[in-house]
Amino acid sequence: MISPITLDALLTLDAIERRHSFAAAAEELFRVPSAISYTVNKLEEDLGVPLFDRSRRKAELTPVGRLVLEQGRQILKATDELTAMARRAADGWEVELRIAIDSVLDCAPFYKLIEEFQHIQPKTEMILTEEVLGGSWDALSDDRCDLVIGASGAPPSSGFSIHSLGHVGFDFAVASGHPLTELPQPIPTSAIQDYPTVIVADSSRHLPARSSGLLDGRSRIIVPTIDHKIDAQCKGLGVGYLPHHRITEELADGRLEILTLDAPRPPSEISVAWPRGNTGKGLKWFVDRLKQMHFDPEHGVIVKAKED
Incomplete structure (x- = not known):
């Protein structure tokens, strides 16, 4: 009717x-x-x-x-x-722009970019999500986002444009006073078998889940984000690798200690990724800004790339 x-x-x-x-x-x-x-x-x-x-x-x-x-x-x-x-x-501006940020990164540095963008195009709705490991690629492949910041590893298929931000370093960290701190370093991997390993669950919905920094612990505590992993390890619930730039405060105030294993984890490259066929002005604006930046593995912030 x-x-x-x-x-x-x-x-x-x-x-x-x-x-x-x-x-x-x-x-x-x-x-x-x-x-x-x-x-x-x-x-x-x-x-x-x-x-x-x-x-x-x-x-x-x-x-x-x-x-x-x-x-x-x-x-x-x-x-x-x-x-x-x-x-x-x-006119080419998106009604909404969906950005997925990998859990390994802190969202705070990107809020400045969003604030700058809002001065240019305040009517575009910004949707931020957090993904873990392969979940970043999964979100992009499944059209749940238009841009991924901090994706690790290679894309699952062709059709994506990529810009490397740099490499994230990881430290094996335990709570202050943990029994492992009494052992001579480097510590053999076999020595951690008596302690739970804290694992961040891959957020993939369709692509095969990825694993990163898994250790041969007897049991595992699975958490949803890096923030939860840091908190769990500060409380002494388990051990595991953590991104160095995310635990500077915890190291400074003595909540965490870094230990050296006999098989250290290599740094992980992180990238910005987006679909090649997306020609939205908002996406282009963010990509252009992110291409002028790089990841500082020591301080964990996105800074202006150095000029040659």
Whole structure:
């Protein structure tokens, strides 16, 4: 069933209520007063209820009329927003931009980029998600995001553009006072078998899950993010490798200690990745900015690349 409440009727009701008369509404809408009266009368007839109290000199809405207008104004606002979104999309700007940040990185440095982008294109909705290991590639392959920051390893298939940010270093860390701290270093991997290993679960939904820095511990504690892993190891619940730049505070205040194993974990390369066919202006803006940056493995921040 087609509703008798049209956008034109809502615009008419809105103008009458704001201008307090049919004549003033007609002037605002560039119509003759008879056209305004016809629109209102037709809507009242189709709805079967009066929308205005005509017993008074000024045009005043009835309770039903007030309900229709209040709800109708939300429709008018949504229509305006949809119109603006369509125009932005036609101009190449995304309605929304979905960015997945790998859990190995701290999101804080990227908030500055988002703030800068908002000054340029404030109407594009920003959606940030956190992924782990292969989950970053999975999100990109499954079209759950438009841009990945911090993806590790090689892409699962062709069709992606990649820009390397650098290499993340990992340290084997345990809680201060852990029994392993009493052993001479480098510690053989076999010595950790009596202690649980804290593992961050791969967030992949469709691609095969990846593993990183797994140790031959007798048991495992599986957590969802690097933040949870750091917290668990600070509490002495388990041991494992942690990205060096994420634990500087914990090392400084003595909550964690770094130990050397006889088989240290090599650094992991991280990249920015995006679909080659995506030509959105917002995506291009972020890619261009990220290409001017690199990862500092010591401080864990994204900084301007050094000029030659």
